[in-house]
Amino acid sequence: MSSPAVVWDPALLAYNLGDDHPFNPVRLDLTIRLATALGVLEDVPFLVPEPAVAEQLYRAHTAEYVEAVRQAPMAGWDVGHGLGTPDNPVFTDMHEASALVVGSTLLGARRIAEGRALRAVNIAGGLHHAMGDRASGFCVYNDCVVAISWLLDHGFDRIAYVDTDVHHGDGVQAAFYSDPRVLTISLHQHPFTLFPGTGYAGEIGEGAAGGRAVNLPLPPATKDAGWFRAFHAVVPSVLAAFRPQILVTQCGVDSHVEDPLADLSLTVDGHRAIYRTLREFADTFAEGRWLAVGGGGYQLIRVVPRSWTHLLATVLDRDVDPTTPLPREWTERVLAMAPKAEVPTRMTDGPDGAEPSFSRWGDGMDDPVDIAVRDTRRAVFPLHGLDPDDPRD
């Protein structure tokens, strides 16, 4: 088994919705630069992706939609399909750039399916809002859906998708809502208060897939401790019951307290702990197979590069000590680009780099996230043979 696969090509920076758009590819560039400067990527050959071909895109999207994306840059103002809106503006080479993102996640999936790697990571992926026939939430093509669909045709029939982006993973949930082979789990800020307005505990999948969609909507301002309390009250039990052959994780970092588009209150240390936990869960519950993709994250300088450097490091088993200072070459690069930026100085948000602590659900305490925990457990636990009221489950 070779070392973990890191998919990257600067061509991925072409997925650019415009200089004034929050989804700015500079976040990917600064991440790769930071990870490189810290030595995380030393001697790691990048896997260079090819754009996904139409037949692969059809796993997630209608032919009519793919054609609309292809034509959009040449079309008039009324292209439909969610395109040409403030969230999803049309840009040059939109189809090609979007297909490359899909091809990247697919390449990671393929390496794992072929047994050439146990883990793969594509920080440019995670476009979880794209729907079958329309763009949504900055996402044109849904790389997660294409990769999972491909895995289902290549030897996998129990796939767990865990989405820790601050927004509900609605596009992935919708694609597999009646497919019992795919377990989708999403932790996100409560849909009352945030796009896309779905992801309630009662959305559990349909038919034979009842219980295979798991949603844990968290109150605004939830911090690391509350997030982990909720996560551990639901996710390990469901994964143990489902017994996936692979873990696919969407690792959006817009859950950070400084993110301008949402209102959860996690830290970079919380993100690092999420990745370390997902790695552990892949080993414990999914035969070690882990396909990690990026996602949202709009604090382009202070948060995304550090958090996803921790992601890359975790996938590679090269964990970075949180107290590590940021390399001067990286800081200078940022200041040359954004002279007024308040550049962080270390790989932690805390005073000493400690992992966030949390108390376990069922300890008799009453935490603001416990209503969400109870609702989600009651909605899905019985469908997995688990007791929603027993903290040991």
Ligand SMILES: [Zn+2]
């Ligand atoms: Zn998001």
